Amino acid sequence: xxxxxxxxxxEHRVEALHRIIDEVFDFDxxxxxxxxxxxxxxxxxxxxxxxxxRFFNDGDYPRTFSRDLTYWExxxxxxxxxxxxxxxxxxxxxxxxxxxxxxA
Numbered sequence: 001x002x003x004x005x006x007x008x009x010x011e012h013r014v015e016a017l018h019r020i021i022d023e024v025f026d027f028d029x030x031x032x033x034x035x036x037x038x039x040x041x042x043x044x045x046x047x048x049x050x051x052x053x054r055f056f057n058d059g060d061y062p063r064t065f066s067r068d069l070t071y072w073e074x075x076x077x078x079x080x081x082x083x084x085x086x087x088x089x090x091x092x093x094x095x096x097x098x099x100x101x102x103x104a
Contacts, residue, residue, distance in 0.1 A: 002056070002080060003049075003052065003083065004052070004053065004056040004057075008080075008083075008084075008087075009080075009084050009087075010084060010087045010088070010091070013087055013091050014049075014087055016094075016100055017042070017045060017087065017090050017091065017094060018049075020042065020094055020099050020100070021042055021045070021046050024039060024042065025046070032046065038097060039093070039097075040093070041086070041089040041090040041092070041093035041094075042090050042093060042094065044086055044089065044090065045086045045087060045089070045090035047064050048064055048065065048082070048083055048086045049083070050064075051063065051064035051065060052079060052083050055075070055076075055079060062075070062079055065078070065079060065082050068082055069082075
């Protein structure tokens with residue numbers, strides 16, 4: 001089960017968070033407003049999603065996750081765990097900021 005083929009563990013949350021990122025992200029200046037304060041976890045998820053899809057589509061090494069990766073487990077399995085952690089953190093942040101309700 002991967003997000004790459006739309007079967008991720010928190011697929012429904014990712015879809016909602018993607019809409020929030022689209023609403024909050026400043027596409028003109030290519031920055032996440034308040035990325036270090038109010039939207040830190042959303043920004044982390046946005047960067048993680050980009051690295052995740054670059055890994056699965058192009059085979060690029062996911063440098064965004066590099067400090068959390070080990071060499072004794074397959075990178076693909078580790079990335080799934082790491083992106084799930086970022087989804088959970090961004091979800092909690094979005095609940096706290098009032099973007100979404102607790103369930104989903």
